Amino acid sequence: MIQIAPSILSADFARLAAEVKRVEDAGADWLHIDVMDGHFVPNLTVGPALVQSLRKHVRIPFDVHLMIEAPERFVPEFVKAGADLVTIHWEATPHVHRVIQLIKSLGVRAGVALNPATSGEELAYLFDDLDVVLVMTVNPGFGGQKFIPAVVPKIRGLQRELARRSSSCLIEVDGGINSETAPIVAEAGAGILVAGAAVFAAEDPAQALHALRRAAEGAGPPI
Ligand SMILES: O=C(CO)[C@@H](O)[C@H](O)COP(=O)(O)O
Numbered sequence: 001m002i003q004i005a006p007s008i009l010s011a012d013f014a015r016l017a018a019e020v021k022r023v024e025d026a027g028a029d030w031l032h033i034d035v036m037d038g039h040f041v042p043n044l045t046v047g048p049a050l051v052q053s054l055r056k057h058v059r060i061p062f063d064v065h066l067m068i069e070a071p072e073r074f075v076p077e078f079v080k081a082g083a084d085l086v087t088i089h090w091e092a093t094p095h096v097h098r099v100i101q102l103i104k105s106l107g108v109r110a111g112v113a114l115n116p117a118t119s120g121e122e123l124a125y126l127f128d129d130l131d132v133v134l135v136m137t138v139n140p141g142f143g144g145q146k147f148i149p150a151v152v153p154k155i156r157g158l159q160r161e162l163a164r165r166s167s168s169c170l171i172e173v174d175g176g177i178n179s180e181t182a183p184i185v186a187e188a189g190a191g192i193l194v195a196g197a198a199v200f201a202a203e204d205p206a207q208a209l210h211a212l213r214r215a216a217e218g219a220g221p222p223i
């Protein structure tokens with residue numbers, strides 16, 4: 001079953017609670033919260049205070065995508081604020097294993113995100129500790145960008161390696177996901193699809209979620 005995680009980056013921040021409730025009611029599986037620090041990526045977004053405020057209005061689990069340098073500095077605050085899954089970038093700290101241990105020790109799920117230019121081969125020693133590998137299908141920093149097809153073989157390679165190890169770790173994809181790209185990534189092995197513009201910019205989010213799910217599930221099981 002494909003899971004969909006709408007990204008708040010394309011929501012109207014002035015009406016955030018109402019917009020998020022709308023996608024929750026429409027059947028979203030996760031809420032994807034993009035955190036940016038202006039260093040790791042050339043953009044700034046939100047911090048733990050916003051996560052804590054939203055937590056009071058939303059029941060679906062929070063998927064917090066940290067696009068920040070040295071994420072270990074802020075992991076405990078995001079968990080305290082209500083994160084259910086914390087994903088850090090492979091490129092953002094020299095101590096990825098240590099940060100994954102920190103996230104797990106706080107009782108939530110842990111993910112590692114890979115920029116388009118990162119191969120993911122280095123992740124092998126982490127698979128047993130990871131709940132999610134997040135494959136960026138755009139360069140991180142902004143919503144509404146165009147999907148990078150060259151990333152698809154990486155998704156397929158990760159899927160094969162995870163299947164070989166009988167791992168329960170899921171592949172999440174993030175960036176430029178819509179009804180055209182969803183079947184491509186689902187066929188390659190993605191189980192969680194992040195979708196910002198495709199859901200929050202749609203007139204009818206329920207219809208948009210349905211279209212994404214149908215497109216992805218029509219792709220058949222991963223190879
Ligand atoms: O992490 C990011 C961007 O850095 C994403 O979560 C985007 O916000 C997804 O938005 P769309 O590409 O689906 O509009």
Ligand SMILES: [Co+2]
Nearest residue numbers: 007034065174
């Ligand atoms: Co994201």
